Amino acid sequence: xxxxxxxxxxxxxxxxxxxxxxxxxxxxxxxxxxxxxxxxxxxxxxxxxxxxxxxxxxxxxxxxxxxxxxxxxxxxxxxxxxxxxxxxxxxxxxxxxxxxxxxxxxxxxxxxxxxxxxxxxxxxxxxxxxxxxxxxxxxxxxxxxxxxxxxxxxxxxxxxxxxxxxxxxxxxxxxxxxxxxxxxxxxxxxxxxxxxxxxxxxxxxxxxxxxxxxxxxxxxxxxxxxxxxxxxxxxxxxxxxxxxxxxxxxxxxxxxxxxxxxxxxxxxxxxxxxxxxxxxxxxxxxxxxxxxxxxxxxxxxxxxxxxxxxxxxxxxxxxxxxxxxxxxxxxxxxxxxxxxxxxxxxxxxxxxxxxxxxxxxxxxxxxxxxxxxxxxxxxxxxxxxxxx
Numbered sequence: 448x449x450x451x452x453x454x455x456x457x458x459x460x461x462x463x464x465x466x467x468x469x470x471x472x473x474x475x476x477x478x479x480x481x482x483x484x485x486x487x488x489x490x491x492x493x494x495x496x497x498x499x500x501x502x503x504x505x506x507x508x509x510x511x512x513x514x515x516x517x518x519x520x521x522x523x524x525x526x527x528x529x530x531x532x533x534x535x536x537x538x539x540x541x542x543x544x545x546x547x548x549x550x551x552x553x554x555x556x557x558x559x560x561x562x563x564x565x566x567x568x569x570x571x572x573x574x575x576x577x578x579x580x581x582x583x584x585x586x587x588x589x590x591x592x593x594x595x596x597x598x599x600x601x602x603x604x605x606x607x608x609x610x611x612x613x614x615x616x617x618x619x620x621x622x623x624x625x626x627x628x629x630x631x632x633x634x635x636x637x638x639x640x641x642x643x644x645x646x647x648x649x650x651x652x653x654x655x656x657x658x659x660x661x662x663x664x665x666x667x668x669x670x671x672x673x674x675x676x677x678x679x680x681x682x683x684x685x686x687x688x689x690x691x692x693x694x695x696x697x698x699x700x701x702x703x704x705x706x707x708x709x710x711x712x713x714x715x716x717x718x719x720x721x722x723x724x725x726x727x728x729x730x731x732x733x734x735x736x737x738x739x740x741x742x743x744x745x746x747x748x749x750x751x752x753x754x755x756x757x758x759x760x761x762x763x764x765x766x767x768x769x770x771x772x773x774x775x776x777x778x779x780x781x782x783x784x785x786x787x788x789x790x791x792x793x794x795x796x797x798x799x800x801x802x803x804x805x806x807x808x809x810x811x812x813x814x815x816x817x818x819x820x821x822x823x824x825x826x827x828x829x830x831x832x833x834x835x
Contacts (some may be wrong), residue, residue, distance in 0.1 A: 448559055451809045452742070454552040455802055460807075462548040463798050465489050468791040469540035470755070471531030476571025477564055479506045483525040483568060490566060493551045504578040506570040509586065510547070511563060512554055519563025519591030519822060521812045522766070523549045524578070524759065525568040526595075536597025536789035538775055541801050543568060545596050548701050548801075549808040556809075559764075560816045565590070569758070576758030579720035591822060592731055592815055595759060596804045598792055599783065601777040602744055603751035605732045605769040608725035609658070609684040610691035611756035614662040616642060619712040624673035632673030636666050638705040638713070639677045645701035646681070656680045657694055658684040680718055684756060688835040691734070723760035725753075726832050728767035730825045734814055735771055738784040738807035744800075767829040773804045 449457075451757035469482045483506045487497045490510035501507040506527075523546035552567045557564055567586060569577035581757045587593055618639060623632030623832030646659055653659075661681035683698055699715055706713035729752075737747045751772055759770050775797035781787050791797055815822050 450553045451522050451552065451806050451813070454555060455548060455806050455809065458548055458551055459514060459802055460653040460803070461489065462544050464545040464549070466540050466798065466801070467793055469527060470535045472783060473655070475531060476528040476574045477506060478744065479527045479570055482543065483508060486525060486527065486547055486568060487565070489547050490551070494554065495550070495566070495739040496517065498624040501586065502584050504570055504577055504580065506568070507581060508568040510550065511568040512550070512557060513563040514561045516561025518552055518560055519590055519815055520563040520565060521553065521706040522565050522567055522587065522593040522594035522760065524591040524593055525566055525809070526572045527568065527575050528571050530573060530784060533784065533786065534789050535575065535792050536784050536786065537795075538788070538792040539572070541754050541775065541797065542596065545801050548805045549594070549812070552805060552809045553812050556813045556816055559568055562816050564812070568695060572758055573699065574719060576720040576722055576761070578758035579761050582761040582765050589630040590766040592728070592767045592812070593707055594735070594808050594811065594826060596771050596773050596798065596808065598775040599772040600774060600779050600781045600788070602739070602746060602748050602774045603774065604736050604748050605725070605727040605771050606753060607727065608753045608770070609686055609687060609756045610724040610759060610760060611722045612683045612691055612695040613614050614681045614683065614698060615696060615716045615720040616827070617678040617716040618676070618706060618709070619714070619717075620673065620675045624632040625671045627675050629673060633675070633710045634673050635677035635711050636674040638709040638711040639663055639666065639679045641677060641705035641708055642702045643771060645704060646698055649697060653694060654685070654690070656686050657690070658682070659694070659698060660728070686724060689746040689761075691724070692835065720758065720760050722756045722758050723764055723835070725757065725760045726763040726768055727769055728763075728825055728828055731811070732769045732771070734821070735769055735807055735811045739771075739804065742803050742806040755828045764832060764834055766820065767825045771804065773800050776799055
C-alpha cells in the first residue's frame with residue numbers, strides 16, 4: 448500500500464482544481480449546485496457511489512466507498528456554501544474539497560483493513576444548517592468518527608463552539624392615524640421596542656458566557672401610521688445546549704410580556720435551526736493533532752474556544768466528532784468573513800496547508816480502522832456525553 452503522503456499527493460492537482468473552481472463560483476446555502484456537482488464528480492471518478500437530495504435538500508449528498516471486509520465507518524464532513532456578498536470568505540471551498548481528498552486517499556486502507564468511508568455533504572452551514580436535518584434523520588449515527596477541517600488564520604485543535612437558537616417575534620397590532628386617532632391603534636413597534644428593553648435587562652441575569660443579539664426586521668410603514676405589524680429576530684447562544692434552550696425561553700418571555708403590555712398579538716417561530724454546542728471528542732482530537740505535527744506543522748496547536756456556532760454541534764452528539772482548524776493565511780490578525788480572508792482561501796499557501804491536514808486526517812482515520820483499543824477509548828468518551 449502506498450504511503451499516505453503519496454496517496455494524497457497523487458490527487459493534489461485535482462483537489463486544488465476543485466477548490467479553486469468552487470472559490471471562483473460562490474453559491475449561497477441550498478443553491479450550491481455547481482459546487483456539489485464538482486465534489487460528486489471528483490468522488491465518482493475515484494470509485495465512490497453517490498446519493499443526492501438527502502432530507503429533501505437538493506444539495507445534500509453522501510459519497511461512499513465500502514471495503515469487502517467489515518470494519519468501522521469513517522465520515523468526512525463537507526461544506527460548500529458561500530457568504531452573501533463576500534464569496535468564500537469562510538473558506539468553505541476548501542472544506543468540501545478536504546473531505547473528498549481525505550476520503551479518496553483513505554480508499555487503499557479501506558481495501559486493506561475493511562470498513563467504509565463516507566463524505567457527507569451538507570448545505571447552508573452559514574444559515575439554516577443542513578447538518579441539523581441530516582443528524583435528525585440519523586445519517587451520522589453509525590459512524591465510528593466524523594472528521595472535519597475548517598480554514599482559519601491559525602492552526603488550532605477542535606474545541607468548543609456555542610449552542611445557538613434563533614427566535615423570530617412577530618407582533619400584530621392595529622393601524623390608526625398616529626395624530627388624529629392614536630387611541631384607536633395598537634402599536635406593534637412598541638411591542639418590539641419593549642422586547643429589546645426587556646432582553647437588555649435580562650442580560651445582567653445570565654451567565655457571563657451567554658450571548659443574545661437581535662435586529663428589528665420590520666418596524667412599520669410610515670411615521671404617521673400606528674404600526675400594525677412589526678417583527679424582530681434574535682440569536683441566543685450559550686456554551687451548552689441545555690442552558691441555551693433555557694435562556695431562549697426567557698427571551699421568549701420578554702416578547703410575551705411585550706405583547707401583553709401593548710395588547711398586540713404575538714407569533715413566535717424559529718427562523719433557523721437549533722445548533723447544539725460542539726462536543727469535541729478529545730481522544731480523537733489529540734490523535735489528529737499529533738499527526739498534524741508529524742506531517743509538517745511545527746507550531747503549537749492549542750484548542751480553540753469559539754464564541755461562534757455551527758451545525759456540526761448537532762453531529763457531535765450523534766457520533767464522536769472533531770472540527771479542526773487549519774491556517775490558510777499565515778497571519779493571525781486576518782479574520783474570517785473578510786475580503787482579505789476570501790482572497791487567502793484561494794492561495795498556494797492555503798492549499799498546501801489543506802493537503803497537510805488531509806494527510807493528518809487520513810492517518811487518524813487509519814488508526815481508527817486498525818487500532819480497536821483507540822476506537823474503544825473514543826467511544827467511551829462519547830458515551831459519557833450529557834445530552835439535552
